[in-house]
Amino acid sequence: MRTLTIVAAFAILAVFLAVALSPPSRKAAPPPVAETPAATEVVEQLAGAAPVLRPSLPPDAIVPADCADPVALSAAAVDNAASVTGREWSPWGRPELGWEIYAPLVGQEISSTCPPSSQAFAAALARWQGAHRLDANGVMTAPTFEAMRVTWLRRRPFVAAMAKGCPPAPPETSLAAADKAEGYSGKAISLRPAALAAYRSMVAAARMEVPELAADHRLLTIFSGYRAPADDEARCDKDGGCGTLTRARCSAHRTGLAMDLYLGEAPGSRPESSEDGNRLFQSRSLAYRWLVANGMRFGFVSYPFEPWHWEWAGESVEGTR
Numbered sequence: 001m002r003t004l005t006i007v008a009a010f011a012i013l014a015v016f017l018a019v020a021l022s023p024p025s026r027k028a029a030p031p032p033v034a035e036t037p038a039a040t041e042v043v044e045q046l047a048g049a050a051p052v053l054r055p056s057l058p059p060d061a062i063v064p065a066d067c068a069d070p071v072a073l074s075a076a077a078v079d080n081a082a083s084v085t086g087r088e089w090s091p092w093g094r095p096e097l098g099w100e101i102y103a104p105l106v107g108q109e110i111s112s113t114c115p116p117s118s119q120a121f122a123a124a125l126a127r128w129q130g131a132h133r134l135d136a137n138g139v140m141t142a143p144t145f146e147a148m149r150v151t152w153l154r155r156r157p158f159v160a161a162m163a164k165g166c167p168p169a170p171p172e173t174s175l176a177a178a179d180k181a182e183g184y185s186g187k188a189i190s191l192r193p194a195a196l197a198a199y200r201s202m203v204a205a206a207r208m209e210v211p212e213l214a215a216d217h218r219l220l221t222i223f224s225g226y227r228a229p230a231d232d233e234a235r236c237d238k239d240g241g242c243g244t245l246t247r248a249r250c251s252a253h254r255t256g257l258a259m260d261l262y263l264g265e266a267p268g269s270r271p272e273s274s275e276d277g278n279r280l281f282q283s284r285s286l287a288y289r290w291l292v293a294n295g296m297r298f299g300f301v302s303y304p305f306e307p308w309h310w311e312w313a314g315e316s317v318e319g320t321r
């Protein structure tokens with residue numbers, strides 16, 4: 001009991017220090033939007049991140065009774081309810097409608113399982129805003145989303161590595177091959193050994209904790225892992241369109257730490273389609289919501305624009321952490 005008390009005290013102290021020492025997001029230069037981040041970004045270390053066991057709820061799921069509190073934030077809740085599906089904006093430099101695609105990540109970030117249209121969500125958002133030196137009004141404003149977007153991108157070790165330029169790929173002989181069943185449709189996948197081990201732990205937990213994920217073994221299989229820089233270069237030269245939001249010239253996949261996970265696809269879409277309809281479809285999926293709520297337990301961070309793209313943060317891109 002005494003040990004538990006001491007552990008709890010340290011946990012509270014750690015959370016306090018993390019909040020107190022975190023730099024104000026509004027001072028940070030916004031990173032660019034593609035998988036290729038700015039060379040000036042600095043990453044937050046995730047090795048000691050606390051596990052998150054809480055399940056996530058879709059916006060229209062059964063609403064906990066206390067989501068209607070406090071009444072004082074009703075106006076903010078109404079504003080959020082309108083913007084989550086109706087705001088016309090370009091948070092990634094490309095016009096899109098609303099922010100429901102990112103609602104699971106937002107909920108996780110502010111530690112709220114209530115829907116974006118609720119007062120409790122607004123209250124949790126206000127707390128997050130206050131901790132990040134933003135107007136704590138509980139409204140998902142564009143500056144608030146931008147601060148959150150920057151926070152998310154900074155968690156990616158690849159972003160830190162890019163400070164020194166596009167990182168070299170590890171020797172292919174150092175990579176481990178995934179089992180055939182781990183690749184989407186049996187695709188051959190290779191990753192850094194520790195990243196593959198973390199992936200296996202994560203998927204085993206997902207299938208154990210969520211029967212629906214265990215029932216369809218295509219879910220959470222890997223459709224892209226390590227990609228040789230020369231292959232990506234050749235694809236860029238052949239198809240064009242690289243150096244954009246949807247296709248990086250220096251891809252995180254060269255590190256052997258990034259993986260694209262199958263989350264299903266919208267009807268008529270490919271699993272990796274960055275069309276908004278497909279991203280929204282995936283963001284509503286149980287597989288994605290489980291990843292958002294639990295990925296960090298296993299050291300995985302997301303690239304928020306692409307629900308399927310996850311990076312293992314347990315090892316630095318240089319492999320020296």
Ligand SMILES: [Zn+2]
Nearest residue numbers: 258259260309
């Ligand atoms: Zn990817």
